[in-house]
Each structure stands twice: as C-alpha cells, then as structure tokens.
Amino acid sequence: MQRFFYSLLALVLLLPFQVFAQRSQAFQIHSHNDYLQTVPFWTAYAAGASSIEVDLILKDGQLMAAHEAESIDPKRTIGSLYLDPIAEGVKTGLVSTAQFHLLVDLKTEAYSTLEVLLKSMEDYRDVLFGAANPHGLKLIISGNRPKPSDYGNYPEYIFFDYQSKELGKELPWSKIGMVSLSFRQFSVWNGKGRMVEDERKSLQDFIDLVHSFDRPVRFWGSPDSKSAWKAFHEMGEDYINTDRPMEAADYLSQLPENVYQxxxxxxxxxxxxxxxxxxxxxxxxxxxxxxxxxxxxxxxxxxxxxxxxxxxxxxxxxxxxxxxxxxxxxxxxxxxxxxxxxxxxxxxxxxxxxxxxxxxxxxxxxxxxxxxxxxxxxxxxxxxxxxxxxxxxxxxxxxxxxxxxxxxxxxxxxxxxxxxxxxxxxxxxxxxxxxxxxxxxxxxxxxxxxxxxxxxxxxxxxxxxxxxxxxxxxxxxxxxxxxxxxxxxxxxxxxxxxxxxxxxxxxxxxxxxxxxxxxxxxxxxxxxxxxxxxxxxxxxxxxxxxxxxxxxxxxxxxxxxxxxxxxxxxxxxxxxxxxxxxxxxxxxxxxxxxxxxxxxxxxxx
Structure with missing residues (x-):
C-alpha cells in the first residue's frame, strides 16, 4: 500500500514536471531542508531540483532526517524519505536517471555517522553512482565532514561539500562535489531591490574562483525571492538555494519568455x-x-x-x-x-x-x-x-x-x-x-x-x-x-x-x-x-x-x-x-x- 501511495503521489507531482522538463533548463535548484517539505524528495524532483538536502542525525544507530534532536520523528529516516522512494522510482521508471544528488548535512560526528550511512547504502547499490552506473545517485556530504585528506577513503558515490574561501590546487578536487559558503560572508542583501555593487562583486569573484577549479558553487542562508533567484542565476550560481523549489523552478524556467531584449x-x-x-x-x-x-x-x-x-x-x-x-x-x-x-x-x-x-x-x-x-x-x-x-x-x-x-x-x-x-x-x-x-x-x-x-x-x-x-x-x-x-x-x-x-x-x-x-x-x-x-x-x-x-x-x-x-x-x-x-x-x-x-x-x- 505504501509503495502504491508513493507511486500515485509521484505521478500527480510529476505532471507539472513533464511540462517543466520540456523547457530549456539553464539553471539548477538546490532544495534546501527538503525533508521539511510536505512530500520530501518528490516535491524537489517534480521541480527538477538538481540538489536535494537532507539533514541527518545519528540516533540509536538510526539515521534520522532532522535538524536537531528535539525534532526527531522515528518515521522520518533517510531511507523512508529518500532512498526508498528513489529506489522505487527507478524500479517503476518514474526516475529514469539520477539527474540530482542528495546533499547530506551531517549534524552528528562525521566518522561515526558516515560509517552507519555507508552500511545503510548497501541496500541501494543498484541506484548508486559508480563506474558501472554513471547516471546513478551521488551523495555529497556536508555539515560535519572528515578531514579533506580522508576524502579518498570513501566509495565512489560519496563526494564532499567544501566550505572555505581558501581554494587551491592541492585540494582533493576529484572528491569535492561542490563548494558552499554562507551568503552572509559576502552580503547583507535581503533579496529586495538590488545588491550593493561592492558586495555583488565580492560574490561574483568567489563564484568565478570556484568555477576556475571546474566545480559548482552554492550559498546557504541566501535570500529566497524572485529577485534573488534571478540575480544568482545571472551571476552563475550553480545550485540556487531555495525552500520553495516548485516556485523557483517555475519562475526561472519562464525567464527566457519573460525577458526580452x-x-x-x-x-x-x-x-x-x-x-x-x-x-x-x-x-x-x-x-x-x-x-x-x-x-x-x-x-x-x-x-x-x-x-x-x-x-x-x-x-x-x-x-x-x-x-x-x-x-x-x-x-x-x-x-x-x-x-x-x-x-x-x-x-x-x-x-x-x-x-x-x-x-x-x-x-x-x-x-x-x-x-x-x-x-x-x-x-x-x-x-x-x-x-x-x-x-x-x-x-x-x-x-x-x-x-x-x-x-x-x-x-x-x-x-x-x-x-x-x-x-x-x-x-x-x-x-x-x-x-x-x-x-x-x-x-x-x-x-x-x-x-x-x-x-x-x-x-x-x-x-x-x-x-x-x-x-x-x-x-x-x-x-x-x-x-x-x-x-x-x-x-x-x-x-x-x-x-x-x-x-x-x-x-x-x-x-x-x-x-x-x-x-x-x-x-x-x-x-x-x-x-x-x-x-x-x-x-x-x-x-x-x-x-x-x-x-x-x-x-x-x-x-x-x-x-x-x-x-x-x-x-x-x-x-x-x-x-x-x-x-x-x-x-x-x-x-x-x-x-x-x-x-x-x-x-x-
């Protein structure tokens, strides 16, 4: 019954996605705190999100989808909210390829939490990224992370979210899935009107620096409005951070029609x-x-x-x-x-x-x-x-x-x-x-x-x-x-x-x-x-x-x-x-x- 519910729900949610997918998608959405959506994963997937965030807490050997211990719900695990729906979607054909990744924000100690996560992923080998499955699911580890020198010790489907302004050739770039920083390190802009030019230039310079290493960039804590989405899109932010993935995707997908020169x-x-x-x-x-x-x-x-x-x-x-x-x-x-x-x-x-x-x-x-x-x-x-x-x-x-x-x-x-x-x-x-x-x-x-x-x-x-x-x-x-x-x-x-x-x-x-x-x-x-x-x-x-x-x-x-x-x-x-x-x-x-x-x-x- 639960599988039937997920399949039916996915079909309903994917109706608008079929129209969306026919448009030229020159942008990518990061569904921030996606686990807080009424329908996690499928809402982001229907919006065409390329990056889907889930916060994880290791509690009594289980990986719970929550931001802090007080909000833990035993029914909301990374498996129930994400891995099971993805596996079921691949099996039924609703998810043909993983044109998205999960950004897994670890809220508990990195090494022990990752150890449990890797064991959990054994049940989902068929959908994971690898040499034999180049279109499979990738996990980008954010929040609490191992030392960069240890990145290479993890499976090929595991990548890491690098969070520093200090970038150099010596970093393990082959295991870095994206570079993320707080937007407030660059600007106090609230998403209304226009960003102050000095702040905009500082942000643009960092985006260009990340791109020089051929990696995508994301900013958390950024304004979540149409003006902000458009500004970040024009600046080249690869994963536009939003708590409203459907609205952001609809707006950005229509920009080519709504803008005329x-x-x-x-x-x-x-x-x-x-x-x-x-x-x-x-x-x-x-x-x-x-x-x-x-x-x-x-x-x-x-x-x-x-x-x-x-x-x-x-x-x-x-x-x-x-x-x-x-x-x-x-x-x-x-x-x-x-x-x-x-x-x-x-x-x-x-x-x-x-x-x-x-x-x-x-x-x-x-x-x-x-x-x-x-x-x-x-x-x-x-x-x-x-x-x-x-x-x-x-x-x-x-x-x-x-x-x-x-x-x-x-x-x-x-x-x-x-x-x-x-x-x-x-x-x-x-x-x-x-x-x-x-x-x-x-x-x-x-x-x-x-x-x-x-x-x-x-x-x-x-x-x-x-x-x-x-x-x-x-x-x-x-x-x-x-x-x-x-x-x-x-x-x-x-x-x-x-x-x-x-x-x-x-x-x-x-x-x-x-x-x-x-x-x-x-x-x-x-x-x-x-x-x-x-x-x-x-x-x-x-x-x-x-x-x-x-x-x-x-x-x-x-x-x-x-x-x-x-x-x-x-x-x-x-x-x-x-x-x-x-x-x-x-x-x-x-x-x-x-x-x-x-x-x-x-x-x-």
Whole structure:
C-alpha cells in the first residue's frame, strides 16, 4: 500500500514536471531542508531540483532526517524519505536517471555517522553512482565532514561539500562535489531591490574562483525571492538555494519568455506641438486603439527603445475606466462599442445596447456631418474592435452575421484580415461602391476595401513587417484626398494576444510596431492642423508588471498576474486640436461624447 501511495503521489507531482522538463533548463535548484517539505524528495524532483538536502542525525544507530534532536520523528529516516522512494522510482521508471544528488548535512560526528550511512547504502547499490552506473545517485556530504585528506577513503558515490574561501590546487578536487559558503560572508542583501555593487562583486569573484577549479558553487542562508533567484542565476550560481523549489523552478524556467531584449530601436518623430491643444475646428479625428495596452505594456516598449517613444512625448493624457455594462472586466466587444457609440453594453455584444438594440456608431453619425470614415486593423475585420465601428450584433463570434453589416456601413475604407469571412458579401460590397484592392498605393476610388489576408495576419515576431505602418499611411493618403473631414480608427490588435499568451516578446514588439505608426500619425497631424489624435486601449491584458529591466541594453522583464483582461484603468493620450479636452479620469463612453461635442461645435448635421 505504501509503495502504491508513493507511486500515485509521484505521478500527480510529476505532471507539472513533464511540462517543466520540456523547457530549456539553464539553471539548477538546490532544495534546501527538503525533508521539511510536505512530500520530501518528490516535491524537489517534480521541480527538477538538481540538489536535494537532507539533514541527518545519528540516533540509536538510526539515521534520522532532522535538524536537531528535539525534532526527531522515528518515521522520518533517510531511507523512508529518500532512498526508498528513489529506489522505487527507478524500479517503476518514474526516475529514469539520477539527474540530482542528495546533499547530506551531517549534524552528528562525521566518522561515526558516515560509517552507519555507508552500511545503510548497501541496500541501494543498484541506484548508486559508480563506474558501472554513471547516471546513478551521488551523495555529497556536508555539515560535519572528515578531514579533506580522508576524502579518498570513501566509495565512489560519496563526494564532499567544501566550505572555505581558501581554494587551491592541492585540494582533493576529484572528491569535492561542490563548494558552499554562507551568503552572509559576502552580503547583507535581503533579496529586495538590488545588491550593493561592492558586495555583488565580492560574490561574483568567489563564484568565478570556484568555477576556475571546474566545480559548482552554492550559498546557504541566501535570500529566497524572485529577485534573488534571478540575480544568482545571472551571476552563475550553480545550485540556487531555495525552500520553495516548485516556485523557483517555475519562475526561472519562464525567464527566457519573460525577458526580452529589443535589437531594433526605432527613431522617434519629433512632434512640433505647434497646434497641440489649440481651440480650433477639428478637421480630422484619428482614434488609435492598442488592444490590451496598459501602462506596463507602454513602459516595456519605452524601456526597450532607448527610453523614448513617440507616444510618451505627448503632454495631454488621462485615464479611462473600462468596465462593461454587465461585468467589472470588459472584453474588446463591449470596450470598443463604448468608444464607437458612447454607450456601455454587455461583454460579447457589438454595436448593440444590453437589450440588443442597435447603437449608432461614429462612422454612421459622422457621415451626417460630412465626414468620411475608415478602419485599419491587424486583426480580422470581423474582430470585436473593428466590427464595433460598423456592425450591430449581440455575439462577437458570429463572424458571418457580423460580416453582412460591412456593405451597409458608412465606412469609406477598411483594411484588415479575415477575407474568407466575407465571401458571401463580396458582391454586396462592390454594389455598395467599394473597390476591393489587392495592395497598398494611391487609391482613387470613392470607397476602398482591402482584405490583406484570408484569415489572421501574422504577429510581428512571425514576420508581419511594416503592414500596419503601410496600411495607416495609405489610409491617411486616401482619406486626405477626399477633401472633407475624416474619422479613422487604427487598431493594434496583438498587444492583447501577447498579454493572453504571457509573451513579453510579443507585447514589446507589437507595442513598438504600434508606436512607429503613432509617429507617422503625429507627423500627419503636424502637417494638417486641426487634426485630433487620440491614443488609448480598450482594456489591459495580462495583469502585467515590470519587476526588472535594463535601459542601457534595451531589456525588460515582465511578470503576469493573469492571462486574461483586467479591470485596471488604461491610459489615454491626445495630440493636436482640442487635445486638452481629454485630460482627466473618466468612463470609456466619454471618449465618444467628447468627440461628438467637438464635431457638433464646428459642424452642422
């Protein structure tokens, strides 16, 4: 029954390990005082720990797993907690090779305790390291140890933990399994913020010294936090000391995904600010929506682009509340409907109120004031954000029904993916006056539609290139030539995807792509006084924070609280005519009403 329990427990614990093992493990964990875990050995093994510590006390001829005599439990021996589970794991195939060692910290006299330990190991010969079993289990003896001159008297599976700053070629290196010292010999750092540079250098020098003898190094009594794990990993500590092996392994294994270095810094357009905030007629309105783009996403792009962005030049800014009518946390459908119609609606609803009644959107309303309108997106055109500016449907996933609204819309221009969704509407679009083009250029038609891809567009990391910049530039040129005021919505959809996938690289590259387009739009606004540019988001995605980064190397680390949308306020920036009207903290619906107030101020219906 006990064997069955261990096997079942191991299977449960090893489920996360199977995922962990598929990642690139460029770090090693030391499970400190592992015998105090609820499930000793298997917790460390499931975390992929390379070094597993057990304190041993020789008591009445038995090797008890305990730190002091007062805490001895007769059931907790090195055999019951470690050697038996390992042997059973090897027998059942749960432990294929011993890619770990036991760090045995002797709390009683070294020679007598080792004598009993060696006798105990006779029952486990099949799993022990040796010439005939190069992948077998090694024991590294720590705590009370024999004299270094006696190290060679012990079996080949026994190694020793050397604990001194004095290192030399004369030491018995072939029997030294690692070098360990107290972290407090080097630093008083508590694992928060950053280590003092002099202390960090002292620690780094010792790590390098140990490595010069081709041996691993570990520090006990070290801070046990994410900041500490990352710092020790970057310094090259071979066995990172932790009492939380699962958490440490999960964090360190995700570092390659959570840290991103930008190697393509773009130049920032120097905005003129000549007409910024001017109380003049608004001739054009350009609404730019970074889907899922919160303050952390913007910050990550800033810190990886030489500490500058087109967006962060802007002086008029505010914060937007994003809640939906039926939920604290909005989705893109309700969020974009609020911007497009000025009304709160339920999540999943596009262009309708909570009762399902159609809401007038900005392109429809602005048509009555002589405006032309267009939408550009990196999403499919039936996606929630672009669809909210032409469709009226209670369910965002009903792509075919949503597509049927496009020929009926007041839009003069659309550019985006998802062309396969519109097969039944191609004739209706052409009858509505849309010329369906197959490339960017100087379009002369009255209405233009461009299905850039049959399905979804690739991400920047997958080779999308300058699509959004070219699409926005072509849209601006097309609408400008009409000689009438215009409204243009530009969506960068895949910042949201990066948040959902908890991908730092996707968030940074999509936001930087968006910022390049923002620079192009700011230049247009400077060249066309009376243009109002609004840059915001429908919601934040991922609950993103920035625990660390390095501005000099354009590197940032992101952490994620969620893989979904959050209810946090999102920034809004404005530039050009009446941009000062967008300062403050307000509901997402207010963006629509601010735009319409300006239109009604200067234009007659």
């Amino acid at each position: 930008n190697n393509s810094v773009h130049e920032v357009y120097p905005a003129r600010f000549a007409g910024d905030g001017a109380d003049v007629p608004v001739k054009n309105v350009i609404l730019m929506i970074g889907d899922g783009n919160g303050l952390a996403q913007i910050s990550s792009a800033l810190f990886t682009n030489g500490n500058q962005l087109n967006l962060t030049q802007l002086k008029n800014m505010g914060l937007v509340k994003t809640q939906a009518a039926d939920d604290f946390t909005t989705d893109s459908a309700a969020g974009a409907t609020a911007y497009a119609s000025g009304e709160k609606t339920n999540n999943r609803a596009i262009g309708v109120d909570p009762e399902g009644n159609a809401l007038e959107n900005l392109p429809d309303l602005l048509d009555g004031f002589g405006f032309s309108s267009g939408i550009v997106t990196t999403d499919q055109l039936t996606g929630a954000t672009p669809a909210s500016f032409y469709a009226h449907h209670p369910e965002r996933d009903d792509a075919e029904q949503i597509a049927a609204y496009l020929p009926k819309s007041k839009l003069d221009l659309f550019i985006g993916g998802g062309g396969d969704r519109f097969g039944a509407q191609l004739g209706d679009l052409q009858q509505a006056g849309f010329e369906l083009v197959d490339g960017f250029g100087s379009w002369e038609a009255g209405r233009v539609g461009y299905f850039v891809a049959p399905g979804s567009l690739p991400k920047v990391l997958d080779g999308r290139g300058d699509y959004l910049l070219e699409a926005t530039s072509s849209a601006l040129g097309f609408l400008e030539k009409k000689g009438v005021p215009f409204f243009l919505m530009v969506e960068a959809a895949n910042i949201d995807s990066g948040g959902h996938e908890n991908s730092t690289g996707m968030i940074v590259t999509e936001m930087l792509d968006f910022d390049r387009v923002i620079g192009r739009v700011l230049r247009f606004a400077d060249e066309h006084p009376g243009t109002l540019v609004i840059v915001t988001a429908d919601h934040e995605t991922g609950g993103v924070s920035i625990p660390q980064g390095d501005i000099e190397s354009n590197t940032v680390e992101l952490a994620f609280h969620s893989d979904d949308h959050t209810g946090i306020l999102v920034p809004i920036f404005a530039y050009g005519a009446h941009s000062g009207d967008f300062r403050g903290v307000y509901e997402n619906t207010a963006v629509f009403h601010k735009i319409m107030e300006l239109v009604r101020k200067y234009y007659r219906d």
